[in-house]
Structure formats: C-alpha cells, structure tokens
Amino acid sequence: MTLGKWLDQWIEALIAAKKSPNTIKNYRGHIRDAWRPQLGHKLLRDLRRSHIEDVLADLAPPIEGERPAGNVGRRIEQRTPSTIDGYRRTIRAALSAAQRAGLIPLNPAVGRMDSIPVADAIDEDDEPEVWQPEETAQFLEHVFDDRLSALYELAAYAGLRRAELCGLRWSDLDADGAGLRVRQTIVSVTRTQVTLEQAKCPVCGEVHVGRLFKAPKSRKGRRWVPLAKPAQDAFARHREAQQEEREFYGIDYRDHGLVFCRPDGIPLRPDRVTVEFEQHVAPCGLPPCPLHDTRHGACSLMLAGGVPIEIVQMILGHSTPEVTRRVYAHLMRSETPAQIEQAAKLLTHHRPARKSRREQFTRSDGAQPRIEISPDRRSRWSGLT
Structure with missing residues (x-):
C-alpha cells in the first residue's frame, strides 16, 4: 500500500x-x-x-x-x-x-x-498586546447597550472561548447565578468538513450552515467557571432582553435554550461573533485585539487579584498549570514585582526604619549642612585634581 x-x-x-x-x-x-x-x-x-x-x-x-x-x-x-x-x-x-x-x-x-x-527565544517585542483593565472597561462601556453586551462581559471576566460562549445554555448556569458549567460548544465549520449526520442540530434536527454543536474536546474543557458580580448583572439584563424577543417573535421563536443566539432563537455563527466584536473595537479608539485574546485580559485580572495559577488553569480550561504558565508568562511577569514587594513587607515590617545616608546629614530645615574641610586636606585634594 x-x-x-x-x-x-x-x-x-x-x-x-x-x-x-x-x-x-x-x-x-x-x-x-x-x-x-x-x-x-x-x-x-x-x-x-x-x-x-x-x-x-x-x-x-x-x-x-x-x-x-x-x-x-x-x-x-x-x-x-x-x-x-x-x-x-x-x-x-x-x-x-x-x-x-x-x-x-x-x-x-x-x-x-x-x-x-x-x-x-521569545522577545518582549513579540509578546501579545493585552488590553489594560482601563481599556477593557472602556470597551465594555462602549458596548453596554449592544444586544450581545453580556457575551463580551463574560469573555472579559471569565475568559471563555468563542465556541464556549456560543454554545452556552441557560441550563448550564447555577441556580444562584454564581457560576456556570461548560458542557457544550458551537464551532464554525464548512459544508465539506462535516457529514450530513454531524451537521444536524441536536435540538431541532435541522442543519444550521456554518455551525456545529459539539462537546468540549477535552475533559479539562468541561469545567465549572465562577462568575464575577458584573457578569452576573449582565446575565440578568440579557435574560430580560431575550424574554422581550421571545414575546415579539411568538410562535416563530426557535428556542434552542441558548444564552446567546439570534433574536429569533437560532444559534449564532461563531465567525459572525468575531466580526461584530472587531466592528466595535475600532470606534472605541482601542488597539486591535482579537476576541480570543480577551482570555489574556481575564487571566491578567485573576492573577492581579491573587488567584493561584492552579485555579486560573482550571477556570480557563487548560490541561495543566504548565500550559497556563507558558501561555501567560508575560502576564505573570507584569504582576510579579508587586507580589514580591507585598511578600517582602511580611519581613521588613519587623525591622526598624533607618534613615538613608543623605537623610542622616540633612538638617531639620531641609538644608544640607556645610562640611568644613581642613587646609591640609584641601591642599591634598587640589594636588590630586
């Protein structure tokens, strides 16, 4: 053969x-x-x-x-x-x-x-550009009135992937709204990539072109993700808005149980979500940032908040903490100096405060004291110069 x-x-x-x-x-x-x-x-x-x-x-x-x-x-x-x-x-x-x-x-x-x-070796100039917290906040305020604003909030705070956002169902949310479970994804595909049987929607049995329902591809991808208070509030607003869309469409609403979908209930095309996200970025005056890179920003927030790397790994769905360390090493470097300084205070606060050499020779009025030099020493210095 x-x-x-x-x-x-x-x-x-x-x-x-x-x-x-x-x-x-x-x-x-x-x-x-x-x-x-x-x-x-x-x-x-x-x-x-x-x-x-x-x-x-x-x-x-x-x-x-x-x-x-x-x-x-x-x-x-x-x-x-x-x-x-x-x-x-x-x-x-x-x-x-x-x-x-x-x-x-x-x-x-x-x-x-x-x-x-x-x-x-990775050069610092090759490291990905990550939005700073104030830039992410600027973007979220810009899209606050968009019908998918809750999707952007969830990406920024929880670091979910695009396929996970598109496949999220209301049944995946905890009853108290404190977290969610990633159990389903929707990925972008073409007609040639899947068979007819694979392309059929598990809910309605129809074929949604460009969309494929599937489970997370790894065990680590099936995980529980905690939700920050702003993300919980965004979900509450989004639920109310979706209920109004249900009432508007009536019997024509195609319910798939999805949190994020088209106004008529049909699943979103993941590639269109990316396009809409990029269309919002430019008017904000922010540097270009792919939707997937909002995961970097979410990771940065968790690390800055003191979340252990092992917990960040589980929230983001990486296979091991080593993957998280390798992917986000540049983010950890940016947070490490402040964390080291905080750790050093545990020791230094037990030591007495000491004046610097300059402060020791500074008078109470802030002026530097005049130092008298003996004639013989002055003559020796002048000889050296």
Whole structure:
C-alpha cells in the first residue's frame, strides 16, 4: 500500500469516528500541501525517517511565488517551527494508525526531527498586546447597550472561548447565578468538513450552515467557571432582553435554550461573533485585539487579584498549570514585582526604619549642612585634581 492510499483511508476512518472537524481540516491541509505531493507514491514499507526529514526541511525556507493562506486567511511568508512540527504530528498520527493496523513495524515519524528549526527565544517585542483593565472597561462601556453586551462581559471576566460562549445554555448556569458549567460548544465549520449526520442540530434536527454543536474536546474543557458580580448583572439584563424577543417573535421563536443566539432563537455563527466584536473595537479608539485574546485580559485580572495559577488553569480550561504558565508568562511577569514587594513587607515590617545616608546629614530645615574641610586636606585634594 502507498502512503497516499493509506492517508485517504485514515482520513475516512477519522470522519467515521466523528473526530473534530477542525482537526480533520488541519490534517487534510498538511496532507495536501506536503505529504501527498512528495511522499504519496512511496510504499508504506519503504518509508524511512530520512524521507520525513527531507519533507520537513523543504518546509523551513521562505516561501517563494504564490504563498499559501494560513488558518486565518493571511498569506504566510515563512512557516514557523511550531507550524512545521504540526506537519510532523500529522504524519506521526497517520503512521501510528498504520502501525496499529500491522502495516508497518515501526513509526519513522516518532521523536524530534533535526530538520525542524529550533524556535528562537521569545522577545518582549513579540509578546501579545493585552488590553489594560482601563481599556477593557472602556470597551465594555462602549458596548453596554449592544444586544450581545453580556457575551463580551463574560469573555472579559471569565475568559471563555468563542465556541464556549456560543454554545452556552441557560441550563448550564447555577441556580444562584454564581457560576456556570461548560458542557457544550458551537464551532464554525464548512459544508465539506462535516457529514450530513454531524451537521444536524441536536435540538431541532435541522442543519444550521456554518455551525456545529459539539462537546468540549477535552475533559479539562468541561469545567465549572465562577462568575464575577458584573457578569452576573449582565446575565440578568440579557435574560430580560431575550424574554422581550421571545414575546415579539411568538410562535416563530426557535428556542434552542441558548444564552446567546439570534433574536429569533437560532444559534449564532461563531465567525459572525468575531466580526461584530472587531466592528466595535475600532470606534472605541482601542488597539486591535482579537476576541480570543480577551482570555489574556481575564487571566491578567485573576492573577492581579491573587488567584493561584492552579485555579486560573482550571477556570480557563487548560490541561495543566504548565500550559497556563507558558501561555501567560508575560502576564505573570507584569504582576510579579508587586507580589514580591507585598511578600517582602511580611519581613521588613519587623525591622526598624533607618534613615538613608543623605537623610542622616540633612538638617531639620531641609538644608544640607556645610562640611568644613581642613587646609591640609584641601591642599591634598587640589594636588590630586
């Protein structure tokens, strides 16, 4: 069997197993751009580690001619080391499946590849721009009267992802409004990414183009998130506004139990939520900030408030605290000096206050005392100069 034929079978098996459409989309892109053109003709049994290394090495130089579009539509000039490693992870996953099927004895794509460039150390200038608290407050005041203002409040205070915001149901909120549970998401998809059965809405059975209901992709994603008082107040206002929309549409209201939806109850398209968010940012006079980066601001608020990193990790839905530390290291650096100073006060408040050397020689009227210099010392100094 050739690698190209096996990759086709592998993708079909993933679709049948109902794997994440976005994951399958990334796999298809890597296969289309690299693995099929260069190694699709190779027999699986003849595939060697050197073949994998050669393909990855070809992905490293700057791209000449027509540049491919990235996941967000930007034309890329050169692939980053992490992007190249993504190609390796794709072929590693495909060959691991072939190994389990008994088609190859060993997986040649396992382990680090020397052809993947080493990522440069992160420069401070490359760190993401995060809105300061006063900027976030300015944005929230600007969108206060928008029908999705509660969505922006929740993103700013709780750090939920876009898919989690779109999939949130009223039944996911605690009875006392103190928190919520993330149990459902709605992600953006195209018709080619999902089967008809996958695309059907679990509530009404219809197909909502561009939207897919699914559970969080990991156990850590299914979590409880506490709600700050401003977010709770925003929910109360939003519930009243949604009830007015229900009464306006009457029997035409398509209830899906969602907190955030269209005025007629139909689920929101996640990509449209991003567009509307960006349309609000420019009139505020704020620096550009993607909707997803409001998670950085929420993390910054929690760290500034003294929330332990392990708790922040659980609230944001990261797999481990190490992920939170790696992603938000720049935020922790900004808060650390103040925290260190606060910790130092636990020791210094037991020590007597001492005057500086300058203060010791300052008179009570604030003037510096005149120091008399003996003639012999003055003569020695003048000789040195």
